[in-house]
Amino acid sequence: MAGLEDLYREIILDHYRNPRNRGELEVPPATMAEGFNPLCGDEIQVYVEVRQGIISEVRLGGQGCSISQSSASMMSTAVIGKSTDGARDVMRDFKKMMSIHEDGLDGDATSGQTADRPGASGLGDLEALRGVVKFPVRIKCATLGWNTLDQVLDLLEVE
Template sequence: MSLEELYREVILDHYRNPRHRKPLDRADAHAEGVNPLCGDEVTVELAVTDGRISDVAAIGQGCSISQSSASMMTDAILGKTVEEVRDLIQRFKAMMDIDHEADLGLDPDRPGAVLGDLEALQGVRRYPVRIKCANLPWTTLAQALDQLSAS
C-alpha cells in the first residue's frame, strides 16, 4: 500500500477545493461533529424539500481525509431522499470497516456501484488511526438526519 493509494488525486482535489462549504441561508438540520482526539471538526447543514436533500453544506477544519470525505459526501447526497442518504451512510461505514471487506464488492465498475468518488477513501482502511477521520462527516450527517426525523 503506497502513500499514493492513500492520497489519491481525487482526495487531494476535494481537500483543496471543497464543495458545498458555504453555510446555508435556511437549514432544516444542523449538526456539529468533532473528534476530540485529533481536533478534526465538521459542521453539516441540510435543507430538505419534498423528502429530498435540496441543499447541503459541510464546513470544517482538519486533515485531508476528514475534509475530503466531507466534501465528497456533500456531492454524493445532494438530491437523494433521506432514506437513500441513510443507506449511503451505512454503505460508507461498511466500506470503512476493515471486517466487512468481503461482502462489499467494492469494484467501482460492478453493477450497482454507487459510492463513486467516495471509493477513493478505501485506502484509509489500511491506516486504522485515520478511519475515524473519514467517518467523522458521516457520523455528523447521521446526527443531522436524526434531527430531521425528530422535528
C-alpha cells in the first residue's frame, strides 16, 4: 500500500517550500503559456526565453499544490541550458514516468522502462516524483507544468 512518504519525498517538499525560478519574464522576448487543472482550479504560467537555440531562462507563475509546484520547479531547473529539443526529451521521459501501467494500479505502480533502475532515465531529482503514479488522481498535478511547457515549445516552433 502506498504511503505518504512515497508521495511527499523530501526533495519534493524542498522545492515546494523554496520554489526555483518563480516570477515573470517580459513577453516578448520570452514566450508564455498558461495551464489549468480543471479538477482543482490550479493554474500555472510558464515563461521561457530562448537565446541562440538554448533555453536561457524559465519563470513560473500561478499557484497550486505541493506536487504541481515542486514538479514545475524541478522542471525549470532541468530544462534551463538545454535546447528546445533537449527539453522535449526530458519532457518525454518525465511523461513516460508518469504514465500508469495496468499492472501498477494495485498501488504497487511502476512505470516506464526504467522503473527498476533509479536514475537510469536521466531525470535526476525528478525521479522523486515517481511515487505520484501510485496516487493516480495526482498525476494531473505533476504534469500540469510540463503540459504547459509543451504549449510554450509549440509556440516557439511557430515563431
